[in-house]
Amino acid sequence: MRILVVNVNTTRSMTDSIAASARAAAAPGTEIVGITPPFGAESVEGNLESYLAAVAVQEAVRTYEGEYDAVVQAGYGEHGREGLQELTTCPVVDITEAAASTAMYLGHRYSVVTTLDRAVPLIEDRLLLAGLSARCASVRASGLSVLELEQDERRAVEAIAAEAERAVVEDRAEVVILGCGGMAGLADEVRARAGVPVVDGVAAAVTVAESLVRLGLTTSKVRTYAPPRPKRVVHPVAPGQPGR
Numbered sequence: 001m002r003i004l005v006v007n008v009n010t011t012r013s014m015t016d017s018i019a020a021s022a023r024a025a026a027a028p029g030t031e032i033v034g035i036t037p038p039f040g041a042e043s044v045e046g047n048l049e050s051y052l053a054a055v056a057v058q059e060a061v062r063t064y065e066g067e068y069d070a071v072v073q074a075g076y077g078e079h080g081r082e083g084l085q086e087l088t089t090c091p092v093v094d095i096t097e098a099a100a101s102t103a104m105y106l107g108h109r110y111s112v113v114t115t116l117d118r119a120v121p122l123i124e125d126r127l128l129l130a131g132l133s134a135r136c137a138s139v140r141a142s143g144l145s146v147l148e149l150e151q152d153e154r155r156a157v158e159a160i161a162a163e164a165e166r167a168v169v170e171d172r173a174e175v176v177i178l179g180c181g182g183m184a185g186l187a188d189e190v191r192a193r194a195g196v197p198v199v200d201g202v203a204a205a206v207t208v209a210e211s212l213v214r215l216g217l218t219t220s221k222v223r224t225y226a227p228p229r230p231k232r233v234v235h236p237v238a239p240g241q242p243g244r
Helices: 012-025 047-062 081-087 095-103 117-129 146-151 153-170 187-194 201-214
Strands: 002-007 031-035 070-074 092-094 110-114 136-141 175-178 198-200
Touching: 002 012, 002 047, 002 201, 012 031, 012 070, 012 146, 012 201, 047 081, 070 081, 070 095, 070 201, 081 092, 092 095, 092 201, 095 110, 095 117, 095 175, 095 198, 095 201, 110 117, 110 153, 117 136, 136 153, 146 153, 153 175, 153 187, 175 187, 187 198, 198 201
Parallel strands: 002 031, 002 070, 070 092, 110 136, 110 175, 175 198
Antiparallel strands: none
């Protein structure tokens, strides 16, 4: 099967690291295609950038030239998953929902460790909308920007692990989630520090997507995610200009 893993920002090096994490989690025979949106911000850290990313991700998927079996939206707490589900019949898995639902199999309550504090309300809102907030013990900020995760991995691990430890001790979390696509690949080191299961949203989403494809399941088109009605639409970029 082929899974499109779409980064929400335009930083291609981050797309590469996200795709590498996805490939490490994928089963033999699963092809991972990492996609960078054709426009948007170099990092997504607020509502304005998130809404822009939602359109950019949809455009990247809409103009992808080739067959695919599932789509993973690799941005934690970001908007747009619902639009993607209208766009395609195949399974669409958001890393926020995949990570939280996976965490609930592993412990009673989970905490999310994300980047900047301004991202916390966005994540809380997305978890609430998805019906996954009841067992969320906390959403904690590491204080690092998205781009800083790439610039100094050791510093990133230290900041994330410190908040993970606090979540376990102070918030009584039993599972920790890495709350940013740019944190992909850091789970093992954070787990060693926190002493609890640590869920990487990218890895979780790929695994969920594979399961849905193997079960032969697709997105329901009866009501909520029915295809957009035919009408004149002005797209932000010309067809045939996707990010790869």
